[in-house]
Amino acid sequence: MTPSVLIYVQHLLGTGHVVRAAAIGRALRRRGCAVTMVCGNTPPPTLDTDGLTIIALPPVRASDATFQELIDEHGEPITDQWKDRRRERLLEVFDACQPDILLTETYPFGRRQLAFELKPLMEKARARAGTRLIAGSVRDILVPKADRRKEEEMAETALRYFDLILVHSDPGMVKLDDSFPFAHRVAHLVTYTGYVYLANRAEPSPLEGIDEVIVSCGGGVGALHLLRCALNARSLSTRAGGATWRLLVGHHLDEAVFSSLVSANGDGVIVERARPDFPRLLDRARLSISQAGYNTTLDVLASGVPSVLVPFAQEGESEQTMRALALAGRERVICVKETTLTPDILARAADAALALPRVENPTDMNGARASADTLIREWEKRR
Template identity: 30%
Template sequence: MTALEELIMKKIMFYCQYLAGMGHLVRSTEIIRSLVKDFEVCLINGGQLVPGFKFPQDSQVVYLPAVWEDGNELKPVDSSLTIEEVKESRKQKILTTLEEFQPDCIITECFPFSKHKLKFELVPMLKQARSSEQEITIICSLRDLIMTQPMSEEARTRRQQKVCKLINRYYDLVFFHGDSNLLRLEDSFPSVDNLNCEVYYTGYVAPASKDNLLPHTTKDIIGLNQSEPTIVASVGGGRHGYPLLEAVIAASPILKASLPHKIHCFAGPFMTESEFQKLQQAAAERDNVIVRRFTPRLTEYMEKADLSVSLGGYNTVMNILKTKVRSLLLPSLNEHQSDEQSIRAEKLAGSGILDLLRRDDLEPSILAEKIISSLKKEVPQNSFELNGAKATSLRLKELLHSKVTV
């Protein structure tokens, strides 16, 4: 960076909303962790707070009144407020932040390819940015699979037309956080040729190294310093992960008898308290199982593990690719969710990188057999591009610093 660029540090406002799990939050903060080295970053966080989750230290975080998605309905996390009250409050807070922060760049995570329920606040933000006297670069940060919900061809065409209209009206660039050797944007968005802006492939956004994490607590590293064989079972945010962890705990006596392992289960911050208590009670009868809600060091557990058993969200898959751990992966059990997890998981299973689980495999004896079989396999290898956060930062430096004028 030149002396002039250091003097004029560019500002990036990064909008992130997670409605079911916490995958969007994890990916966004991994990107921000790379951005804060060269930019002043303000994260607009619209999701439910995650106890123990650590944001990049040098970023500013603005918390909107949180919302989540129950089925297909948007709901406030604070049940004392109506959804209309929350919508108006969120919109005004975003517009105020835009006015006060005065960003050189706005990044919207996934919108307008998804999250259309949030148009009430995002379109006003985009309009205000485009009407500003300041030149603001507007970018979409996009995961590798989008618009995978079942719908008619007519509905899919209409949705793609709406996306193209919004992109072409407001956006300068789309960051596609995937590897073209596995998935391309046109695989799930055939209208890509109708976009008038650049689509930049960053590679996958895999988790940062341990050196980039904040200091841990003793609770964060339970079992990490032990030498015994380990299985890690995780379900992302946890709203839909209870059946998988229940099955793992039920299979644990079979595993202990034939192939002893310590099993670390992470239930996720959004699993209901009643489900979490049931898991803890079941684990209390199993001396080879530990159940906790959340760890910020999941990557380290997976590095140590002989096997990962998990749901199939983007960030869990990134952990698998990063650590090269043997993996059993169950695509989401959420009936309202898209086929995104299944499509990605089947692609990777076809490449021999992981093994798939189906709902019928959750019967304890079948699951135990699957786990034992997976543990006997060779450790998988892959050569996917996993430095998407760094590539995003480098492209933004090229793009924004080229606009520096004396």
């Protein structure tokens, strides 16, 4: 007998959360589990959801990088009536699924704005005898809070509702303690899974990507400055000026902005939307230039391609900077601050990265399989 699993995921700005959740869902499906993934925002078109039942809640996203305001699919601030409808829909999904395992992505270590639906979900799951396991799924690095009390409340929520916390990191590189001051309080719940990485193996056409500079930005929101600098950096680079620069623009970036980037590209520069064969392009590339989101960084590490990381750091965001600096300290990448980025600085960083050797990746990246194994094992203990 294998358990049924309900995964809750809400991505507000980038797409890394839903990509990671889907990877774990597919690993559970391969173990024979029936997996339903309930999504609080529109998944990217490149997402592999093969074998999963996807249920869409009324979509919500952050209006900007401050995460202070949530807006609906029409760009309007969400209302109390909207919250009521979405909460009711989420609880209906739980009742219909009757899951043996409930897995929440990020919560309780984030998504406080969604407490109006998540706390009722937790209460319902705790009250149902058949749901034997409630687990949280978090990436390697959390975003520190200015108000320490908020972080303490995260730990308290974990202790109140959760049986297990899966931390998707290699503890030899990054530990929960590095970004969460109350990690000691939840240490007995924590299992490190390794990084969650399941590359899409879609193949580019035979000549695409070979010896190119691949510039990427995940979902695309918040990467416009990087993309514009990359448009003008090619001619300034000594080591990469003769290569084709391929800019992959995320699907969440506005169509008008995308069109302006296409119109501005010059000789030797290709501008197109993000594509599912991105990992294979990196395998063929001379250089990668990207932000430092969880999934993109893993794609870069898996390929071994020399890399420039320009971590997203708007509105005090520190998660990507911490990840990039951890890799730069191991001489794996060249890290450039977003606030100082210019085409000339990007070109010089590209030249410096191309002086780095390609290296084998020693990082544990089997986190999806380990997550599935751990969830099933812990569920079996509680049967």
